[in-house]
Amino acid sequence: MRNNLAPLIIALGLGACSPQMPESQGEDAAAADKRSQPAVKVDLADSEPLDADQLAALQASIAENLPGVAIDHIRSTPLPGIFEIQAGLNFGYVSADGRYLIEGDLNDLESGVALTDVRRRGVRHEMLESAGAGQSITYAPKEPAKYTVTVFTDIDCGYCRKLHEHIAEYNDEGIAVRYLFFPRSGPNTESFYKAEQVWCAADQQAALTKAKLGGGYSGKKDCSNPVMQHLQLAAELGIRGTPAIFLPDGELIPGYQTPDQLVKILEQHQLAAGPG
Amino acid sequence: MADDAELDAVRKKLAKNLPEIASEQVRRSEATGLYEVQNGMAIGYVTPDGRYLVQGDLIDLKSREVITDKRRNQYRLDSIARLEDSAIEFAPPQEKIRHRIHVFVDVDCEYCRDLHQEVPELNQAGIAVEYLFYPRRGENSKGFELAELAYCSEDHSQALNQMLNGKKPKGSKLPCDSPVAEHLATALDIEVRGTPMIVLADGSIMYGYVPAQTLIDVLDGNTAESAQQD
Numbered sequence: 314m315r316n317n318l319a320p321l322i323i324a325l326g327l328g329a330c331s332p333q334m335p336e337s338q339g340e341d342a343a344a345a346d347k348r349s350q351p352a353v354k355v356d357l358a359d360s361e362p363l364d365a366d367q368l369a370a371l372q373a374s375i376a377e378n379l380p381g382v383a384i385d386h387i388r389s390t391p392l393p394g395i396f397e398i399q400a401g402l403n404f405g406y407v408s409a410d411g412r413y414l415i416e417g418d419l420n421d422l423e424s425g426v427a428l429t430d431v432r433r434r435g436v437r438h439e440m441l442e443s444a445g446a447g448q449s450i451t452y453a454p455k456e457p458a459k460y461t462v463t464v465f466t467d468i469d470c471g472y473c474r475k476l477h478e479h480i481a482e483y484n485d486e487g488i489a490v491r492y493l494f495f496p497r498s499g500p501n502t503e504s505f506y507k508a509e510q511v512w513c514a515a516d517q518q519a520a521l522t523k524a525k526l527g528g529g530y531s532g533k534k535d536c537s538n539p540v541m542q543h544l545q546l547a548a549e550l551g552i553r554g555t556p557a558i559f560l561p562d563g564e565l566i567p568g569y570q571t572p573d574q575l576v577k578i579l580e581q582h583q584l585a586a587g588p589g
Numbered sequence: 590m591a592d593d594a595e596l597d598a599v600r601k602k603l604a605k606n607l608p609e610i611a612s613e614q615v616r617r618s619e620a621t622g623l624y625e626v627q628n629g630m631a632i633g634y635v636t637p638d639g640r641y642l643v644q645g646d647l648i649d650l651k652s653r654e655v656i657t658d659k660r661r662n663q664y665r666l667d668s669i670a671r672l673e674d675s676a677i678e679f680a681p682p683q684e685k686i687r688h689r690i691h692v693f694v695d696v697d698c699e700y701c702r703d704l705h706q707e708v709p710e711l712n713q714a715g716i717a718v719e720y721l722f723y724p725r726r727g728e729n730s731k732g733f734e735l736a737e738l739a740y741c742s743e744d745h746s747q748a749l750n751q752m753l754n755g756k757k758p759k760g761s762k763l764p765c766d767s768p769v770a771e772h773l774a775t776a777l778d779i780e781v782r783g784t785p786m787i788v789l790a791d792g793s794i795m796y797g798y799v800p801a802q803t804l805i806d807v808l809d810g811n812t813a814e815s816a817q818q819d
Contacts, residue, residue, distance in 0.1 A: 378650035378651065379650065390641075391636065391640070391641050392621075392623065392636050392641055392643070393622060393636065393637070394621075394622050395621060395622075395623070406643050407650075408620065408621055411650070412620075412649065412650055412651050413620045413621055413647060413648065413649060413650065413656075414647070414648045414650050415621065415643045415645050415646065415647050415648075416645045416646050416648060417633070417643050417644045417645015417646065418643065418644060418645065419641060419642070419643045420641065420642045420643075420644065421640065421641055422606035422607060422639070422640055422642055423606065423640050428641075
């Protein structure tokens with residue numbers, strides 16, 4: 314249900330008995346937010362038999378057939394005559410005339426690599442990087458970190474507190490924890506203000522620890538702060554709960570992981586990524 | 590003939606790369622120049638060299654038609670056909686039947702009971718209703734037991750009718766041989782996601798309680814939606 318390029322998904326009728334809650338579709342909003350970005354990046358292989366006119370026709374056709382979807386990338390694919398289109402974290406594959414769309418993920422059956430997923434992780438990674446240094450509260454080991462994870466946190470979340478209780482152990486394992494805020498209750502709520510207060514503290518690390526584990530922190534919240542940007546980023550990334558842990562390669566691990574578990578996951582990922 | 594050779598080559602390659610796909614489930618997709626592969630409700634598109642797969646739905650953006658859905662509709666119909674003998678039917682006299690629908694129900698589902706209240710109206714309009722069971726909480730649920738109860742009586746329709754009206758079926762006693770496990774397995778295989786789920790003659794589906802008149806209009810092609818198609 315991740316790919317919502319075309320609003321054609323059959324939803325359960327309202328008056329139906331469901332075995333589970335229908336999935337919500339949080340990414341439409343993110344796609345809508347991107348509408349204001351006009352530039353489409355184009356990456357075509359040299360071998361691509363598509364000239365400038367054909368490319369323009371393809372873009373026009375996509376714009377006509379997928380109104381309201383802000384395409385930010387068009388790329389060549391290993392599929393003959395098929396192009397990858399990207400809107401935020403959503404991907405699809407269109408025919409050269411822009412008429413047919415395959416809404417799904419591309420896989421290389423021979424190498425076993427989930428190509429679209431690799432791309433999606435790359436995009437997440439870029440989004441997290443651009444949220445960037447200086448915009449997070451980081452607990453780093455004394456030695457240079459082996460891994461840096463980005464954790465979306467809510468000061469009023471039990472499992473986030475649990476994670477933070479072990480913060481020294483993560484550091485001892487060589488993991489730097491870079492916190493971004495995702496007050497799940499949204500803007501103009503207590504949790505949101507608490508995040509702002511922590512950000513505005515002179516010693517952010519101490520304030521965050523106090524807020525999570527030391528019975529609360531209160532201070533001024535009227536400094537310029539990135540909490541709203543963090544919240545928007547969380548929405549764009551499709552995060553639904555906290556803690557949400559992003560590995561260095563952009564893979565999302567939802568929920569609390571003990572230091573031991575997290576090290577194992579990180580080691581496995583490094584192996585899977587291979588040398589280089 | 591060149592096409593046939595290519596198809597053979599893709600099938601050979603896929604026997605290795607995607608062994609779960611039966612070779613007759615590999616077809617050329619005219620729209621994309623790719624090959625469509627199907628394993629039940631899961632459908633994907635592979636390159637002629639059998640190396641790359643996009644798993645997902647093919648959509649004609651011009652007509653807004655989900656081409657892949659046609660395959661799923663057919664798969665649904667084929668699957669349901671195998672349950673035909675054990676469906677519990679509520680139908681008008683043979684000569685009055687104009688349409689036939691299949692409905693996956695859970696006896697333990699409020700909306701299924703609501704829908705059942707309108708079955709007489711549907712029958713009146715020439716619509717035969719064939720019930721199949723999807724006890725959505727699985728084998729050890731109340732819904733599963735109630736479905737079995739319908740088969741554990743002399744008159745299956747009568748017993749089901751009583752239960753869908755909130756009554757205990759008279760003279761019905763567990764255990765007995767019933768096809769409910771088979772219905773459930775089929776429902777899961779064709780990815781029924783809630784009840785009631787109505788399957789129309791072309792294999793397309795509607796979820797939830799649908800008022801009788803709406804259903805009659807859909808089946809007779811009198812809806813705004815169908816009016817827009819030519």
